[in-house]
Amino acid sequence: xxxxxxxxxxxxxxxxxxxxxxxxxxxxxxxxxxxxxxxxxxxxxxxxxxxxxxxxxxxxxxxxxxxxxxxxxxxxxxxxxxxxxxxxxxxxxxxxxxxxxxxxxxxxxxxxxxxxxxxxxxxxxxxxxxxxxxxxxxxxxxxxxx
Amino acid sequence: xxxxxxxxxxxxxxxxxxxxxxxxxxxxxxxxxxxxxxxxxxxxxxxxxxxxxxxxxxxxxxxxxxxxxxxxxxxxxxxxxxxxxxxxxxxxxxxxxxxxxxxxxxxxxxxxxxxxxxxxxxxxxxxxxxxxxxxxxxxxxxxxxx
DNA sequence: TGCGTCATGTCAGAATTCTGACATATGCTC
DNA sequence: GAGCATATGTCAGAATTCTGACATGACGCA
Numbered sequence: 001x002x003x004x005x006x007x008x009x010x011x012x013x014x015x016x017x018x019x020x021x022x023x024x025x026x027x028x029x030x031x032x033x034x035x036x037x038x039x040x041x042x043x044x045x046x047x048x049x050x051x052x053x054x055x056x057x058x059x060x061x062x063x064x065x066x067x068x069x070x071x072x073x074x075x076x077x078x079x080x081x082x083x084x085x086x087x088x089x090x091x092x093x094x095x096x097x098x099x100x101x102x103x104x105x106x107x108x109x110x111x112x113x114x115x116x117x118x119x120x121x122x123x124x125x126x127x128x129x130x131x132x133x134x135x136x137x138x139x140x141x142x143x144x145x146x
Numbered sequence: 147x148x149x150x151x152x153x154x155x156x157x158x159x160x161x162x163x164x165x166x167x168x169x170x171x172x173x174x175x176x177x178x179x180x181x182x183x184x185x186x187x188x189x190x191x192x193x194x195x196x197x198x199x200x201x202x203x204x205x206x207x208x209x210x211x212x213x214x215x216x217x218x219x220x221x222x223x224x225x226x227x228x229x230x231x232x233x234x235x236x237x238x239x240x241x242x243x244x245x246x247x248x249x250x251x252x253x254x255x256x257x258x259x260x261x262x263x264x265x266x267x268x269x270x271x272x273x274x275x276x277x278x279x280x281x282x283x284x285x286x287x288x289x290x291x292x
Numbered sequence: 293t294g295c296g297t298c299a300t301g302t303c304a305g306a307a308t309t310c311t312g313a314c315a316t317a318t319g320c321t322c
Numbered sequence: 323g324a325g326c327a328t329a330t331g332t333c334a335g336a337a338t339t340c341t342g343a344c345a346t347g348a349c350g351c352a
Contacts, residue, residue: 006189007205010273011167011261013280018164019207020287021157037308043152054330059153061165064331066309089317090330114287115157121282127156133276134159136267141166141260183338200300210301212339235347236300 010137021118028110032103033077037062037070039111042104045080045096052091079103156283167264174256178249179223183208183216185257188250191226191242198237225249 006012025036034042040060045051051059057067071094074080079100082092096104119127152158171182180188186206191197197205203213217240220226225246228238242250265273 006193008277009261010265010276010280011171013277013284014160014164014167015207017280017284017287018160020284021160024287025157035308047152052330061161063310065311065333068332069308086317086330090315091317092331115155118283118287119156120286122279126279130156130276130279131154131159133268133272134156134163137264138159138163138166140266141163141170141264181338198300209340211303211341214302215338232300232347236345237347238301 017118021114024114024118025111028114029107031110032107034103034107037066038074039104039107041067041070041074042079042096042100043108043111045094046101046104046108049095050093052093054091056094074100163264167260170260170264171257174260175253177256178253180249180253183212184220185250185253187213187216187220188225188242188246189254189257191240192247192250192254195241196239198239200237202240220246 022036025039029036029039032039037060041056044056044059053068053071054064056071057064060067060070071080071082075082078097080094081097082094086092119130122130168182171185175182175185178185183206187202190202190205199214199217200210202217203210206213206216217226217228221228224243226240227243228240232238268276
């Protein structure tokens, strides 16, 4: 039965593409001494400084605990910095250091090249439609669990 | 800058949808006592019996070692069975037990419901185009690392 | 036959991520 | 002010997945 072939479902192909993307990104980031989660973290901070650990975790779709490990490694590497005490509440606003900005800028070029390679078969209009469809799919699933 | 917003890249939205899909599947499968990797394994065996551990691993985009853990748990739960000795080479052809087939059939209904919910906004033609695009994206990335 | 290559299953250990729990800080309601 | 819900950071421990390594069996080729 070709119709119900699991390998031809959107869910399976989604996982396949994501696995390939993760592998390609890891390969591209290795030269910069970064992992994919670390890069995701830097990228979010680059676009929106002062993000807290919990906000970063939500943006990267991992738990606070997992993001905390990533953040500590980045802090130890001198790429991000957090104040010792929270200015309000318990949230610690994180910022890129100068070294972090440099590494991010260099890594971003290679990551964008991966993204372009992945979407090379799509023109601008198709990419727009795809983005909207993916957004709709995420929203449709978010209704029941988060 | 909205144009280069990381949150509006195909890569990010891909990860977002996949995270939502994984959460939805885990939630749906919990009632059947299965995890998503376990279900993926059963589904592949349901469509193609006699698959080896290494083949299942490639199909699920994990290492042989990871799949081996999944397989052992499924074996312990009595849902799959493997011969004690390899009929040829070292590969151990895995099969669903009767209990495995029953669990798979029950779980599949709920998983398909999740897939339908995710793609509810797409008509048949759009879904076909999406599948082809995802396939092309995976192929484009596979060139360098897989 | 003998050798080199490849694929497979498996062991050992580390890295990553998760669940569960707890203390702290804010804001809302009474 | 007192009480409660919510959000955050963090600790502890388990589960999952990975990298590295090794032995075994099949296959191609000299």
